[in-house]
Amino acid sequence: MKQPTRSTSASRSRRTQRPEPKAQRSTGAIAARTGLGDRWHAWVGHHREMAGEALRRFFATPLASGMTALVIAIALALPTALQLGLVNFQRALAGWDGQPQISVFLHKEARESAVDSFTEELRADADVAEVTYISPEEALEEFQQSSGLGDAMMGLDNNPLPAVLLLRPQNTDREHLQALAQRLRDSAMTDAVVLDMAWVQRLAQLTELGQRLSAGLAVLLAMGVLLVVVNTIRLHIENRREEILVVKLVGATDAFVRRPFLYSGLCYGFFGGLLAWLLVAAGVALLSGPVAGLSSSYGSGYALRGPGFPYLLALTAGAALLGLVGAWLAVARHIRAIEPR
Template identity: 45%
Template sequence: MKSPRRRSRNPTMHARLQAFGVHHARALLFSLGKLTQAPFSTLLTLMVIAVAITLPALLYLMLANLQQAAPAWERETRLSAFVADAVTDTELPDLAARLARREDVAATESIPRAQALEEFRAHSGLGDALDLLEENPLPAVILVEPAPDARDPEALRALANALEAHPSISQVQLDMEWVQRLGALLQTLDRLVDLLALLLGLGVVLVVGNTVRLDIHNRRREIEVAKLVGATDAFIRRPFLYGGIWMGLGGGLLALLTLAVLHGSLSGPVQTLARAYGGGFVLRGLQPAEALALLGTAAALGLAGAWVSVFFHIREIEPR
């Protein structure tokens, strides 16, 4: 007696699921059709959403490109270790080799006192004055290139202290100011991206919510009739929610198109500028995963704006 009951329930459950899917598909297509019926106002809404999404995305790409270029700039960071006078020119290469074996050192270059004097003479323009000196006043120098994982300000400071503690090193010179400025700039931009994305994301929610609110107001009679014949609030709000998703997706696609146009117009000049300075920097655009995340975020913001609007307005409409 049990098996016939199971057979009689399964078609009912299947029919319910099928009807549920059909209703959602109809609401999805109906909401898209509603947007296309007013193309000008829809386009204006999508453009506002696209601008709100493009601005934080542009700042994010600026930060990503700076972070991409930062390692190349950090490779230019070198410490100048001034060797004590007791170290001779023959001992200098051995000292440089010992320092190069440190884990936080990538490479070293030794400059003997005579070479240091010649370089100073060539760049200072004080050759005549130097000829008057009886002795070479300049010490030998070992240029130390930090290891890739020892180029942040804290690691560089620790390396400088360790080198200065060496008995054969009299002084270590490290220009930390630009490294600290770069770190502060990247940190500030990272915080600015988060704040701007939050504020403009709220703006997208408000824009979509207001658009849906006006649509609900214009279709008030239609909603009253639907409730009169027994339609639930969930059934009525479904097209509006899908409309919010469509607006979010449309604005996200326009933002991606804008970012692609900007990337295409700037990548050539940036590469030319990089080659002029002897670099091989390539302007970075959005990766596929980042583009999908942008579209997903835009759709979620559109859904959130539509949900807020229908939650407060549809339940207030009752048939007369």
């Protein structure tokens, strides 16, 4: 029997060996996880994109956008002008001679050195802004000129009028004035203290009336601004209804859909507040000349105070907040009603 050759055994061994299986490739979708940093960058990027888009849409239709912003500006300029007018009114009263004052009648037996010391003490008082001393001779002369009884007063042996101190208080609040008057009455140098509380009460009531009127007007016109923004954003939503349906079909959330409209409301409010500040500033500039001429004719250097940076910041920030709230109200009502079927 023949032995198998080496070539024959090698060929048999090659036939008996099985081929190794090939590595299988994974098929289908691969789930990828996004980190917190990626989500944050995507959220910030979308906000930046929507803010830029809102600005582009605002300036793409300058006439319509400008009309809406102008309506908001007029509504905001009215209470702002009234409040600024109250501030200038109070400043004008601070330098007016007819502001509240306290008349302090001194004892006729008081010595001149004691009167001088008492006068200097009042001038150093923090509650007293100004002290004017009227001697008995000056009081008599003024009485003769104002009353027309000069001849009758000349026949008197002694001057019946005492020395008077006219005090202009630092604080015109009613409680402070009463406390200051009572403190003066308790002094041994005073014979009588006269405080014109009726004038003070009228001034306080007039100021309070103006403040309440300004606050009420501001609330009413703020509601008007909200209605303007709500109606404008509602029209934007209706114009982009098909776009909203498409993005919702591909899985967009309500937050994603409402974001551009919220930025549009911010734009309307911000530019409306900026225009309101410009309107008030222009009004003050127009009135500054006549007011300065009127005050100079009375020997006063009073000038109107215009709306500065605090007014600009308050108007733009407050109007932008109103625009945001109005846009949110419009979006919350109308976006949910737009759903793909």
